Amino acid sequence: xxxxxxxxxxxxxxxxxxxxxxxxxxxxxxxxxxxxxxxxxxxxxxxxxxxxxxxxxxxxxxxxxxxxxxxxx
Numbered sequence: 317x318x319x320x321x322x323x324x325x326x327x328x329x330x331x332x333x334x335x336x337x338x339x340x341x342x343x344x345x346x347x348x349x350x351x352x353x354x355x356x357x358x359x360x361x362x363x364x365x366x367x368x369x370x371x372x373x374x375x376x377x378x379x380x381x382x383x384x385x386x387x388x389x
Contacts, residue, residue: 317369317387318347321376335386343381349373 323330326342337343348371355368 317350317352317360318377319360320345320364321349321373321382322346333381338381338386341380341382343376345381345384346376347384348376348380 321389322345323333324344325327325333325337325340333343335383335384351370351373352367353370355365359368
């Protein structure tokens with residue numbers, strides 16, 4: 317799972333894209349990996365959530381958009 321940091325279409329920044337453009341060779345996505353880790357009572361004092369996210373890796377990856385699978389677009 318990752319957080320999108322930048323979307324480019326035809327080498328130009330794009331604020332958003334239609335999902336069908338992800339398969340085009342002109343589209344690239346930069347993203348940061350997000351780790352899913354078990355939640356503690358410090359993370360969620362209500363204990364309603366078993367997991368929480370952590371962006372412990374500071375690397376940003378740029379990939380062809382065809383490799384991206386949107387979750388909850």
